[in-house]
Amino acid sequence: MRYLPQSEFDIKKMLKEIRVGSIEELFSSIPKEEKISEVKLEEGRDELHLCRFFHNLAAKNKVKDIILAGGGVYPHNFPAAAASIVSRPEFATAYTPYQPEVSQGTLQAIFEFQTMVSELMQLEVANASMYDAGSALGEALLMAYRVKRGKRKKVLVSKAISPDYLQVVKTMLQSFGDIEIEYLPWDSKTGKTILPQSLDKNIAAVALGYPNYFGVIEDISRMTTLTSSKKALAITVSQDAAVFGMLEAPGNLGVDIAVAEGMSLAGTWGMGGPGVGLMATRKKYTKKMPGRIVGQTKDEDGNSGYVLTLATREQHIRREKATSNICTNQALVALAFTVHLSLLGSRGLTRINALMRNRALELYEELLAIKGIKPVFTGPFFNEFVLSFPGNTEKLRKFLADHGIVFGIYLKKYSDVDSVFDNTIVLSTTELIETQDIKKTIKLVKQFYQD
Amino acid sequence: MRYLPQSEFDIKKMLKEIRVGSIEELFSSIPKEEKISEVKLEEGRDELHLCRFFHNLAAKNKVKDIILAGGGVYPHNFPAAAASIVSRPEFATAYTPYQPEVSQGTLQAIFEFQTMVSELMQLEVANASMYDAGSALGEALLMAYRVKRGKRKKVLVSKAISPDYLQVVKTMLQSFGDIEIEYLPWDSKTGKTILPQSLDKNIAAVALGYPNYFGVIEDISRMTTLTSSKKALAITVSQDAAVFGMLEAPGNLGVDIAVAEGMSLAGTWGMGGPGVGLMATRKKYTKKMPGRIVGQTKDEDGNSGYVLTLATREQHIRREKATSNICTNQALVALAFTVHLSLLGSRGLTRINALMRNRALELYEELLAIKGIKPVFTGPFFNEFVLSFPGNTEKLRKFLADHGIVFGIYLKKYSDVDSVFDNTIVLSTTELIETQDIKKTIKLVKQFYQD
Amino acid sequence: MSEIKSGILRKEPLIFEKSQPGREGFSLPAAEIPRLKELPDSCLRKEDPVLPALSEVEVIRHYTRLSHWNHCIELGTYPLGSCTMKYNPKINEKIAEIRGLTSLHPAQSQDDIQGALELMYTLEKELCDLSGFSRVTLQPSAGANGEFTGLSIIQKAIKEKGEAQNRKKVLIPDSAHGTNPASVVLNGFEPVEIKSGPDGYLEIESIKPHLDSQLAAIMVTNPNTLGIYERNLCEISKAVHEAGGYVYMDGANFNAIMGVVKPGDIGVDTMHFNLHKTFSTPHGGGGPGAGPVGVVKALEPYLPVPIVEKDKQGQYFLDTDRPSSIGKVHPFYGNYAVLVRALVYILENGSSGLAEVTKRAVLNARYLRARLSKILEIPYKTDTLHEAVFSDRKIKKETGVTTMDVAKRLLDFGVHPPTVYFPLIVSGAFMVEPTETESLQDLDAFVDIVSQILDETKTDPEKVKTAPHNTGVGRLDETYAARSKILRWKKKK
Amino acid sequence: MSEIKSGILRKEPLIFEKSQPGREGFSLPAAEIPRLKELPDSCLRKEDPVLPALSEVEVIRHYTRLSHWNHCIELGTYPLGSCTMKYNPKINEKIAEIRGLTSLHPAQSQDDIQGALELMYTLEKELCDLSGFSRVTLQPSAGANGEFTGLSIIQKAIKEKGEAQNRKKVLIPDSAHGTNPASVVLNGFEPVEIKSGPDGYLEIESIKPHLDSQLAAIMVTNPNTLGIYERNLCEISKAVHEAGGYVYMDGANFNAIMGVVKPGDIGVDTMHFNLHKTFSTPHGGGGPGAGPVGVVKALEPYLPVPIVEKDKQGQYFLDTDRPSSIGKVHPFYGNYAVLVRALVYILENGSSGLAEVTKRAVLNARYLRARLSKILEIPYKTDTLHEAVFSDRKIKKETGVTTMDVAKRLLDFGVHPPTVYFPLIVSGAFMVEPTETESLQDLDAFVDIVSQILDETKTDPEKVKTAPHNTGVGRLDETYAARSKILRWKKKK
Ligand SMILES: Cc1ncc(COP(=O)(O)O)c(C=O)c1O
Numbered sequence A, B: 001m002r003y004l005p006q007s008e009f010d011i012k013k014m015l016k017e018i019r020v021g022s023i024e025e026l027f028s029s030i031p032k033e034e035k036i037s038e039v040k041l042e043e044g045r046d047e048l049h050l051c052r053f054f055h056n057l058a059a060k061n062k063v064k065d066i067i068l069a070g071g072g073v074y075p076h077n078f079p080a081a082a083a084s085i086v087s088r089p090e091f092a093t094a095y096t097p098y099q100p101e102v103s104q105g106t107l108q109a110i111f112e113f114q115t116m117v118s119e120l121m122q123l124e125v126a127n128a129s130m131y132d133a134g135s136a137l138g139e140a141l142l143m144a145y146r147v148k149r150g151k152r153k154k155v156l157v158s159k160a161i162s163p164d165y166l167q168v169v170k171t172m173l174q175s176f177g178d179i180e181i182e183y184l185p186w187d188s189k190t191g192k193t194i195l196p197q198s199l200d201k202n203i204a205a206v207a208l209g210y211p212n213y214f215g216v217i218e219d220i221s222r223m224t225t226l227t228s229s230k231k232a233l234a235i236t237v238s239q240d241a242a243v244f245g246m247l248e249a250p251g252n253l254g255v256d257i258a259v260a261e262g263m264s265l266a267g268t269w270g271m272g273g274p275g276v277g278l279m280a281t282r283k284k285y286t287k288k289m290p291g292r293i294v295g296q297t298k299d300e301d302g303n304s305g306y307v308l309t310l311a312t313r314e315q316h317i318r319r320e321k322a323t324s325n326i327c328t329n330q331a332l333v334a335l336a337f338t339v340h341l342s343l344l345g346s347r348g349l350t351r352i353n354a355l356m357r358n359r360a361l362e363l364y365e366e367l368l369a370i371k372g373i374k375p376v377f378t379g380p381f382f383n384e385f386v387l388s389f390p391g392n393t394e395k396l397r398k399f400l401a402d403h404g405i406v407f408g409i410y411l412k413k414y415s416d417v418d419s420v421f422d423n424t425i426v427l428s429t430t431e432l433i434e435t436q437d438i439k440k441t442i443k444l445v446k447q448f449y450q451d
Numbered sequence C, D: 001m002s003e004i005k006s007g008i009l010r011k012e013p014l015i016f017e018k019s020q021p022g023r024e025g026f027s028l029p030a031a032e033i034p035r036l037k038e039l040p041d042s043c044l045r046k047e048d049p050v051l052p053a054l055s056e057v058e059v060i061r062h063y064t065r066l067s068h069w070n071h072c073i074e075l076g077t078y079p080l081g082s083c084t085m086k087y088n089p090k091i092n093e094k095i096a097e098i099r100g101l102t103s104l105h106p107a108q109s110q111d112d113i114q115g116a117l118e119l120m121y122t123l124e125k126e127l128c129d130l131s132g133f134s135r136v137t138l139q140p141s142a143g144a145n146g147e148f149t150g151l152s153i154i155q156k157a158i159k160e161k162g163e164a165q166n167r168k169k170v171l172i173p174d175s176a177h178g179t180n181p182a183s184v185v186l187n188g189f190e191p192v193e194i195k196s197g198p199d200g201y202l203e204i205e206s207i208k209p210h211l212d213s214q215l216a217a218i219m220v221t222n223p224n225t226l227g228i229y230e231r232n233l234c235e236i237s238k239a240v241h242e243a244g245g246y247v248y249m250d251g252a253n254f255n256a257i258m259g260v261v262k263p264g265d266i267g268v269d270t271m272h273f274n275l276h277k278t279f280s281t282p283h284g285g286g287g288p289g290a291g292p293v294g295v296v297k298a299l300e301p302y303l304p305v306p307i308v309e310k311d312k313q314g315q316y317f318l319d320t321d322r323p324s325s326i327g328k329v330h331p332f333y334g335n336y337a338v339l340v341r342a343l344v345y346i347l348e349n350g351s352s353g354l355a356e357v358t359k360r361a362v363l364n365a366r367y368l369r370a371r372l373s374k375i376l377e378i379p380y381k382t383d384t385l386h387e388a389v390f391s392d393r394k395i396k397k398e399t400g401v402t403t404m405d406v407a408k409r410l411l412d413f414g415v416h417p418p419t420v421y422f423p424l425i426v427s428g429a430f431m432v433e434p435t436e437t438e439s440l441q442d443l444d445a446f447v448d449i450v451s452q453i454l455d456e457t458k459t460d461p462e463k464v465k466t467a468p469h470n471t472g473v474g475r476l477d478e479t480y481a482a483r484s485k486i487l488r489w490k491k492k493k
């Protein structure tokens, strides 16, 4: 019982102070019939057996060296230096900074996080994090509804947004009930979302992926022209915040609420999370924004410091009138993101972008040189793209997996909308992919088709 | 250049302040002809390639799950909790606590370490650490020489001490020059060192392994009776400090200087080091002891604190008159040892001892039940013992290695002394060995002999 | 107990202010000219984002120094009521770092992630065993997200019964956490506040008026936020069920009854766990947590997709073919790395160990209550389990010192204050949850400090009102923050 | 630069004083009754050692709190002259944790540890390339151990020539580190102190009287402890060699010339490296370090056994069959985990990067010297490389304030003082080595602090003489410690 500091002797002393005869008596306020009668007494494991157990589990997984799949989960490098900060118990074992005077470490780091998100997005205000980009997108749509004071009850949502995110959004809006989602299909040629010519007055917001799930870069300006003409809100969601090293910031394209997933830069992408949802918006919408926000202030002596602020938006103050129910967010992942970006700076971030981009083009071009492999969309892409393959695509992916390569994401499972998705794969690259990895992949793909 | 904070701009500014035109000029005090003319310009590696390089190296090693070998390197558990403390930069990236007011963390921890070593050994004074048990044994012999004011020029050293230690001792004493080593052979029946009936007057010290390299527990009291009769110093060296959970403390047996290896409890045993040499002695010999020592003191306000003390023994004060040349020691390994023992307490330590002991007996008994396998010595052992095997022992060890078992240490290489060492292996166990591991081993040994 | 001394704290400028052009802290493959010509210019950034340019050592020093400004569990007592700030075992962290457990991409075939699936399957089974529910989803990212998920499940069940139009009311005791009413609204329900009884219990009488065809559910925290076990819950559950409603239990305080009561067996239909509370995963300065949700058999069909199943050959697989599911609440599998840690904790303790954990948590809380109630006013005299809530009514009247002042003064002694001003039904609430990992000496030290502060309220009230004094920064002006809305750093022009 | 504030430091009792009977902090397989009857009673302990009994959280809090009492590189400037307190990269630590690199037992067959052998082989090759030596042993545990090893090699060479009886004298400049004379004695040699010349150089004239048949070697630190490159070393080496002696170079300051000069090419016969200085491995509060020793071709036969060789098939093996070897200086392969880190550092930088590291180290040192020599007395005006040594002569005379006082006052500003009172040839030495990992801002801040303290020596000398004031504990009484000799905790009776 290494985590329980009470010795027999202590327990006696404590029971005496409490004036009860036994520990069991402490539970006398619980009706007897509600207590578990027969407890399954499973023994604990010591540290050695615990380690053996989990190493055995690990051995049942196959870690792949070359991951050419994204779909919201991009295996970026995470520097040892950033990991060392995140594991510091001063950060990891503190909670939400309710007492700012002994939480300046967390608070200042979040303030720096907010600044970075705001910079990447070129939008004035960012919050302290949402769970993940999917739920953040849901929250953004709800926020648009609030901005429109609940009077516009419809949102247009691109069907080319990550289906993983869309499913979360659907659950959220369905539960909320007062908002109708209209899905915008994509153009089967370009892969871009088909935007309507004009907007109805009851539309609160339009949401596009940027880039979308196919990696295609949408016409964000077209959307924002449309929304601003009808005072609807333009929302973008990005599966990997890293792309904003080179892609134009949503804020500069007129977007009102930009959300993005940060986990791929925060070293927590394994199995898809913990994520960290980034959210930024225009200053005028600050009070409608969900989630925690840190602000700068001072003490009586004029020393600067940071505190949680604008809490009147939040559940613990406003309860049923809150902008969201979120309480615990993803602070430590946000810290990881912040430290990583501090190490990178804009030079490091653009370096990553250049590598992502160039490897993606190599992979794209070399695959297309193989007979039968074809591009699916003509829209521009950055580091993620869709190709169609001859023959049995599942077999191809399995063959490559057996050689240590995660060969993209098979789109078949999202084919409910469009039959173009037989034998199509969405592929992507990060700076962890080397030219030699691509060579190896190409060689194996060729081998697969020869056999 | 992530570790070099000087930007081009900074460099210009700095050169201006220094009043030189270029960085090269800073090296003008070096004669031109001494400078490297042609530098081999090997490029550095980025973090990703660095990781790949070392993971490749790691893949060329075979980590074994079941290690039944000791010989000074005992794979004990090292709790995650202890590891987390040792990796704190506040401990890891500080240096020798020359400025005690900003080094109380290190100093208090060493003071606690000294107390633990002193407790384990039951000797009044312990130092802040030596490099390893081998060099510590050498230092102990030199210390005995100093205690005897250089007048006794001979030491008796058991040949049953770890040959790895003996080789270090030999190098040290040979270099020192003024001390003659006489090796004491062991009794081929008991495995115990054959002690002389009485001591010559020119003997400064007698040294035994406790237990010795064969795992045999020597008659320490016989040695100390002998040494005290002639005012020589009795020295013991232990390959694993852990055994002092159950084995009688050297101090209680009349030993004057006890040294032991602590790395096996400190999580640093891989490839045999960094080690940490523990050394404890009687109070009266304090001033003759090598190495750093931490003592308690106070500040002007009477607050207690810790400092490096009795430095007049040391090289930085006494130079050629120092008790040793040691400067940098093994502080972080000592910290690891201290935190681990703090977690264990005496209950944990005796638990480990019980497991070590019981598994060793199981292994011993089950191996002896196999035809042809025989004990080599009759002397008592704790958790390490020597057996002889029929057939080709190298093949047996290789066969087991291929099944993930390090099957002891083949003694053949130390057979210069005694031919009994054909086909003999010294085996040992720690708490990491489970009964099922022993069952697996036995099954394989049987299989080896059947095939 | 450690004596408090004062030492150096280094006040850091913002990392942006430390930035110096030309420095870098990364190590990446060599620079390449990005091939951007295929991209329309409108997609491309015209100006780089302003990020810090610093070497690695500068970044490390910045955040290491910042870290020294934080209180944390590993530095001292952190008795935040309702938050369960127990010690987070180091072995959890070590195991969560095993590459083979985490370096997995969701696009990998299920054959290649059998270990991860087994891990989630095992955790679900363990949580089921502990709670009495028939299935548990691991997807929700935190407690509040669990509330949303549980309520969505209830909503779906109501819908399937064709009662969605009517059943909108969710009853919530006035002692509930703010996330409860917020979740209700997020789920399109209508919250109805229920007054707690005079002894701090939820009373069947106050429920009765609402037992009608509009009733969707009741959300009960048990033990409630006063630390009191809701002895009427069984009866209330029956009544709610009879009225066609559901019972949601906020499991934030499950640590008080784990191994003692199984909520699934006493009429609760669905409940969330907080893995970052009960199951020792680190709070991370405010997350990530995890808020798995358990359900009784009848609600199983509505659970989020996917769930992990095991086939006859012992292979694990993700079942997405669940037509009645509410859908997903997380894009992937939830906060997976948090799940890993929670399972380590559960398996290290075993069910018997977890029951012992509960006992010690209650023992510590009751001991603290016994000692503190000699010096602090305790508005509800009812027996409590894992925490106790005190009020500042008396001191405030007598000395003008508030709970907030006492909280700030506590900071000077190196301990974290309890949760303050929650629950709302206690005026100036001071809500203490020591958890089982505090030692008797730590508890006694805490009492001694509170006692000393209470003396100060008489001898030197100004000292308390102007606290903290030892923390590197004085009491921070929250009003000023809200007014001046400085929410990010900006380059000075 | 960060502003200094004061915050909470928790003063911990000794861990033994916190111990409480019945607590435990371990997690081990179930207790078993040890089978001890086969052992003679005299072997068995009668009383358990007194060790702390505490839960994990208590142990973690104790050492976490203690850690906050330390200054360290990651908190701020640490310009200890001669110690090279450069930043220790995090990637070194991460790689050193790879299980496959370290979880290896020396009893494993060489086939099974090929990766480890290759690692050591590669490190040796890299060190050879950098230094110009033909072979390097990795065994020595630290610099001093390297000195012992190098001198033993020289001794062996002398012995092989049959001159062991005669050649006993080792010349050591008066500026040398204390380990040099101590090592000489440990090796059975006799140290002869050589006075440094007026400009801080070693002069050939002062060597000449000793160039006889008794000369064993000269030990030269280059650059020397004043930071000055020994321009006469080549000439001196020649003279020493002609007299039949050897040249040992103390490589503690190799970081000043790495990539610029190869000691093996300029007449040095053997030299130790300090991996914990030049090659960025953590100092660990005083170790473990590593002190590999390089030798020229002629001394190769005497290197410690084993050394790692590569056969024609590319297999690595341990060569122990070296009849002229001095034997072992470490029971196994030296501080292996330290070697791993050093190789990571070398491969990350590459030889071109390491040369750049040297340049920046000298740049920083010279910048600091340029600025500090405007306010501090610098007794040797000669050009220096990686460090500079100042004297307190003037301030002491004028204000009574000593180097020690200034050092203690520096602590109040959150920076570590330089090495003080070494080398001995400078009165009140103040020996500053910033290393290359300090930024211009850090260097300027250091100068500003020193400057402020120097002002204080005039305006408020008491403040300086009684410093430190902000460090949790005041100036500690070293005399009292030496007198009272409290070297361990004892149970109070
Ligand atoms: C009673 C109660 N319910 C719900 C929550 C919300 O949980 P989370 O913060 O994990 O979203 C909390 C958290 O503090 C709580 O105390």
Ligand SMILES: Cc1ncc(COP(=O)(O)O)c(C=O)c1O
Residues within 6 Å of the ligand: B326, B327, B328, D082, D083, D142, D143, D144, D145, D177, D179, D180, D221, D225, D250, D252, D253, D274, D289, D291
């Ligand atoms: C010049 C010099 N030589 C030798 C040494 C001894 O090195 P180590 O401490 O690694 O034994 C030092 C260490 O400070 C030194 O500065």
